[in-house]
Amino acid sequence: MQCESIFNRRADVNDNIKPRAIIVGGSLAGLFNAIMLRSIGWQVDIFERTPHALESRGGGIVLQPEVELAFELAGLKDYPDLGVVSHERLFLNDDGSIAQRMHGQQTLTSWPMLYNTMRNAIPDDNYHLNSRLVSVSEEDDSKVTAVFEDGRVVTGDLLIGADGVNSTVRSLMLPGITPDYAGYVAWRGLVKEGELDPEVAELLSQRFVFHQYPGSHILQYLIPAPDGSTRAGDRYFNWVWYRNVSADDLPKLLTDRTGRSRPTSVPPGLAKQESVDEMHVAAKSQLAPQMARLVLATKEPFIQAILDLSVNRMVFGRVILTGDAAFVPRPHTAASTSKAAANAIDLAVALRHGDENLGTVLAHWEQRQIALGERLQSQGQMLGNRSQFPASAQ
Structure with a gap:
């Protein structure tokens, strides 16, 4: 393989x-x-704004080839099985009967599995918590300097903004560029394999299962346990249910049980009980029986607003944007994580074998990554709007 060489x-x-x-x-x-x-x-030095070790950011992830390629190229030879294999896709009717069966293998993983595997490869001395960026500057076009809230000043050859949808780096480079709400949210949840009704678990186990109905759909699949175990009984059922919520009603839904207003998501255990109760009532009346029982068995469902974000620039001298700091594809593409991996792989290849100066190397990298981001954004919007707003998508 050329990349390996x-x-x-x-x-x-x-x-x-x-x-x-x-x-x-x-x-x-x-x-x-x-x-x-x-x-x-x-x-490499990583600067993370939160003061404590990161916790799970969303549960399940569909494992894509770019992620496995990044691990291979980075030399992570000892990583464990990265996920649980699904052997087929099932589409359920409203009454829970099987409407369609599609054979084919797919590996489903989780945020903790990927995070922990990579985090363990980075020395603690190079991973800095409680590091909130304040400003970025380039003095002589040969170095870039970052200033953090606690007074630290760090200088390097390249600054990478990989700080997500609410990126500080993006706000400094492209002030005023913020995500747009897509008109619906994802309710999500995890249920330990042994805590689900055996009859339902048998149907859902090691299958990618969908229930679609006008204006919504729910999906589920098995993922590794938080400690990475893929043994039967340790694994978790991961589900995602897309529900339309008006922009006017969104702030109320994203206000957690402590009264804190959250910008884009409500973590596990913090959704207001009245919101959870309403979601449970809807599950009983709208979902296929197996999916309803899965949702009702979830102890701490959480909420993620579905957002659109795109930029027309990713390179600013020696500062670049990657991952969700630049483009946020809707989750229907199953490509947010793989896009971040692709951004990083292409950057490393370009820097390792770039014969031109850094500005030229980054300009070519930017062109390819913007094309990727725009393609995924268009695909995600088409899929999401067709599911959630079928009348307007026609």
Whole structure:
């Protein structure tokens, strides 16, 4: 494979002359960039704004080839089985009978599985919590400097904004560019395999199962346990239910049980009980029986607003945007995580074998990544609008 030969020729250079990357954002996009740049000999420091270790950011993830390629190219040879294999897709009728069966294997993984595998590859000295970015500057076009809230000043050769949909780096480079609400939310939840009714569990186990009805759909699949176990009994059923919510009603839904107003999501355990109760009533009347029982068995459902975000620039001198800081594809594409991996792989390849100056290398990288982001955004909008707003999508 051509990419393998590129990364096998990594140069051994002294640490004090290695180029240095400042990565803002310590979740998956930041970690993909970190493992890829380390694999080509760069020094890497990750700066995460939260003061504590990150917790699960959304449960299940459909494993795409870009993620596996990033792990392979980065030399993570000892990573475990990355997910649970689904052997077929089932589409249910309203009464729970099987409307359609499609054979084919797919691997389903989880945020903790990917996060922990990559985080364990980064030395603790290079992963900095409680690091809130304040400003970015380039003084002589040869270095970029980041200033953090606690007064730290860090200088490097490249600053990577991988800090998600509410990116500070994007707000500094492209003030006024913010995500747009798509008109619906995803209710999500996890149920441990042994805690679901056996009859329902038998139908749902190791299958990608859907129930579609006018203006909505729900899906589910098995994922590894939070500790990474893929053994039967340890795994979790992961479900996602898309429900239309007006922009006027969204702030109320995103106000958690403590009264805190949250911008884009309500974490597990913090959704207001009245919101959960309303969702349960709707599940009983709208979902196929197996899906309703799965939803009702969930102890701590959580909420994610579905957003659209795109930029027309990803490179600003020695500052770049990657992952959800630049483009947020809707989850129907199953491509947010794989896009972050693709951004990082292409960047490492470009930097490792770029014969031009850095500006030219990054300009070519930007062109390819914007094309990818725009394609995924268009695809996600088409899929989501067709599901949630079928009348207007015709």
